[in-house]
Amino acid sequence: MDRSELSERDIQTKFITPALVQAGWTADFHLREEVQLTAGQILVTNGVVQRAAKKFADYVLYHAPNIPLAVVEAKDANHAVGAGIQQALGYADLLDVPFMYSSNGTGFIEHDRTAAHGLVERYLELDEFPSPEELWRRYCVWKQLTPNQTSLINQDYYLDGYGKAPRYYQMIAINRTIEAIARGQQRILLVMATGTGKTYTAFQIIWRLWKAKVKKRILFLADRNILVDQARNNDFKPFGNAMTKISNREANTAFEIYLALYQAMSGSEASQNIYRQFSPTFFDLIVIDECHRGSAAEDSAWRQILDYFASATHIGLTATPKETQTISNSDYFGDPLYTYSLKQGIADGFLAPYSVLRVATNVDLEGWRPQPGQRDADGQLIEDRLYNSRDFERMVFLDDRIQLVAARIAEFLRNHDPYQKTIVFCQNIEHAARMRTAIAQHCNEFVQEDARYVMQITGDNPEGKAQLDMFILPDSRYPVVVTTSKLLTTGVDVQTCRLIVIDQYLESMTEFKQIIGRGTRIREDYNKLYFTIMDFRNVTTLFNDPEFDGDPVQVQNFGVDQALPTATAAPPAEAQTTNIRYQIGSGEVVHILAEQVRYYSSDGRLITESVEHFARNTVRQRYTTLANFLQTWSHEAQKQAIVQELAAQGILFDKLAEIVGYEYDPFDLICHVAFDQPALTRRERAEQVRKRSYFAQYGEKARAVIQALLEKYADQGLATIQDRQVLQLPSFQQLGTPREIIQAFGSLGQYQQAVDELVRHLYAA
Structure with missing residues (x-):
């Protein structure tokens, strides 16, 4: 048999799979082929959407269905035996496994991070591949796991019967948490970007600990009712009759899984502290959702609940850990056990990318100053100074500015999709009310169809809050546009939200991340693949801050003479000397000075380049000269591999064909756009x-x-x-x-x- 004529799939079928099976890796759960790791990054440029290629591992080897041990990457016989090892290393990083293998059907190259044999890399014959028992033994030595600990680690996930299983990053978060608890760790922090399934991850952790009888009474704590109800009605549903929601009336100790609001467990009076009806050792596991709020502060009333149940294991979940002088998640929980960032989620294709439309008005860029002796609509003399973006809708209400913002939102909706779910973040409740009215005026024809087209959903507005569930529901058409201030920043899962408007001055990176997180969920069945951020306050400059997508860094206490480092989105306003608020009626000159559209690129940058310029720059980064590109093209047997590589970097060949001509193939499109060569049609x-x-x-x-x-x-x-x-x-x-x-x-x-x-x-x- 001439192996050089065999495809990679043939090599797998005839040589690699038999070698794995001979070593004891069976197909029931030990061995899985073509394991999908990522969904393929969604790339958006000028409204054109495409997915990059998904990442698949040729083989993943498991100790149990929930514990991956090794990755095996296959190549055909025209490649060296170790040609796939670097690819396997990348997949192993994703899966958090220590063993990697590459094979072309003649043998294996083993890369062993445990260095069990003294060598990180070594060659193995086909019949020398390690058995499942051998790799599990090495794994346990590497992790320093005892037999008692492994019995917990081996506990299975909950499988729903519909094929849903944890994604790779959820699996890492779950397994690391289980291993940490098996070793006796009592405080654990998981940082996972909004939309990546923190509640589902928490459920799987609780399920395995509960089924293994390691944790018998568990409390899931949140500070918003919708977070508790979403967990109970969705991810936590398999707990069935073992689960209850704690009311603020009386504690019932007959259940095993408890869900509760902080507010329902504590009150201003000692008699209202329902949590004290439980013994301090009643719960042996507490999961704190959105732990950057409430209980994060040492002196908060809610922290008293955690202190009361101090003997329990505490797991904190957040997308945005808070680290300030007075509030610290890491002080309480320690460093994150696992972090899955927004940037990684977008790169993997599990989170929606975004485009940013920055809209700059003259008063936001240049400031606004009253005329000498000018009075507001209530007759108050307006203090003579320059007011800027920080002041608007806090101290100064410019009716013309609100109308301009509302008009631009309405124009965007009409030009794209007037029924796309939209959240408008305002400075405060009063601003949200005014903005709702202004948008209703500029979207009059849609409001005539249904008054719920635009609604204010704030803490003081019962009519709006009553429509929150309908706004969240993907199948519900109304409400379409919601104005809010703080209520929707965290935890509200509006999966089909495609437009986020920021007309709010922000200094908090945590709050900025939470606002962006409202749009990051993907719903392909509703054509929700990306979202747009319309920024009227220039706060999206925070995307450039390293803190935006990095690990939390604790802020140390500074002396009185040291300035605190803060992220600012606009020049600071002059010192406010009064709490007076000025209502400025129409007649002021307010207009849009400039707009800028930026797109999220494949490498996580916001770019403003056109499709052609982006393609030109991307190709030239990879191939510095035309000769370099032609040499690579001529030597690559499968030219489509080059095209796929460039597409994965964000080049939109369909869009280039639309601009240059559909009769040209990718080769000519590249030569023409990147190197100014005349193009030949196919x-x-x-x-x-x-x-x-x-x-x-x-x-x-x-x-x-x-x-x-x-x-x-x-x-x-x-x-x-x-x-x-x-x-x-x-x-x-x-x-x-x-x-x-x-x-x-x-x-x-x-x-x-x-x-x-x-x-x-x-x-x-």
């Missing part, structure tokens, strides 16, 4: 090849096949003719079956050589 390239004499070396039937391949290239492009499945298309049936067509060239290898030569001639010019 048909022009095919005609050039037809005029050459190299056809003469083939028989009559083989020449007919090549002519058919050229025609298919001219119509559909290179990827079609490099795929052997092309021989099954109707246009080839008159030439014979795929087997007969291949025989016209002598063998499969000779047919492939003929295709490769045809491709070389197509790009010879």
Whole structure:
């Protein structure tokens, strides 16, 4: 058997899989093939949406369904045995596993982070692959796990029967937490970006500990009713009758899983502290959702609940750990056991990317100053000074500014989708009320259809709060636009939100992250793949702050002469000398000075480049010269691999074709856009090849096949003719079956050589 003619899949089937099975890796749960790790990053430029390629591991080897141990990457026989090891290392980092293997069917290269044999990398024959027992033994030594600890670690996940299982990062968070608790760790912090399934992760942790009877009475704490109800009705539902929600009336000790609001467990009077009806040792596990709020402060009333149940294991969940002089998650929980960031979630394709539309008004950029002696709508003399973005809707209400913002929101909705779920973040409740009225005026035709088109949802507005569930529900059309101040910043899961408007001055990085998190969920079934941030206060400059997507850094106490480092989104206002608020009616000159649209690129940057400029810069970063690109193109057997690599970096070939011409293939699009070369259409390239004499070396039937391949290239492009499945298309049936067509060239290898030569001639010019 000539291995050089075998595909990668053939090598797997004939050599690698048998070697793994012989070592004891069975297909029931030890061995899984083609394991999807990521969903493929969503790339958006100028409204064009596409997904980059998903990441698949050829093999993942497990000790149990919930504990991955190793990654095996396969290559065909034309690659070296270790050619896949770097790819395996990347997948191993994603899966948090210590063992990596690469194989081309002749043997294995092992990369062992435990260095159990003294060597990190070594060569293994096909029949030397380690058994499941051997890798599990090495793993336990590496993790320093005792037999008692491994019995807990082996406890299975909850599987719902519909194939839903934890994603790779959820699996890491769950497994690290279980291992930490098995070792006796009592305080644990998990940092996971909004929309990545913190509640589902918490459920799986609780389920495994509860089923293993390691934790028998568990409390899930939150500070908003909607967070508790969402958990009870969704992810926590499998707990069934073992679960209850604590009311603020009386404690019932007959259950095992408790969900509660802080507010329901404590009050201003000692008699209202329901939590004291439980003994201090009643709960052995407490999970604190959104732990950056409330209980994060040492002197908070809510922290007293945690202190009362101090003997329990405490797990804090947050997307935005808070680290200030007075509030510290890390002081209480320690450093995060695991962090899954917004940037990583977008790169993996599990979170929606965003475009940013910055809208700058003249009063926000230049400030506003009253005329000498000017009075407001209530007759108050306005203090003569320059007011800026920090003051608007706090101290100064400019009616014309509110109207301008509302008009721009309405224009955006009309130009895109007037029924896309939209959250407008305002300075305060009064601003939210005024903004609701202004948007209603500028969206009059939609409000006429249904008054719920735009609603104010704030803490003081019962009518709006009553519609919150309908706003969250993806199938509900109304409300469409919601104005708010603080109520929707955290925990409210509006999965189909596609527009976030920020008309709020922000100094808190935590609050900024929470606002951005309202749009990061993906719902492909509702065409929610990305979202837009419309910024009227220039606060999206916080995206440039390293703190935005990094690990939390605790702020130390400073002396009185030392300035505290803070992230600012606008120049500081002059000192406020009064609590007076000025109502400024219409008549002021307020207009938009500039707008800027920025897109989230494949490397996590916000870019303002056009599609062509972005493609040019991206290609030139990878291929510094035309000669460098041509050399790589000529040596790569599967040209589509180059195209896929560039597409994964954010180049939108469909959009380039729309601009340059659909009759050009990716090669010419790259040469034209990146290196200013004249482009040839696919048909022009095919005609050039037809005029050459190299056809003469083939028989009559083989020449007919090549002519058919050229025609298919001219119509559909290179990827079609490099795929052997092309021989099954109707246009080839008159030439014979795929087997007969291949025989016209002598063998499969000779047919492939003929295709490769045809491709070389197509790009010879």
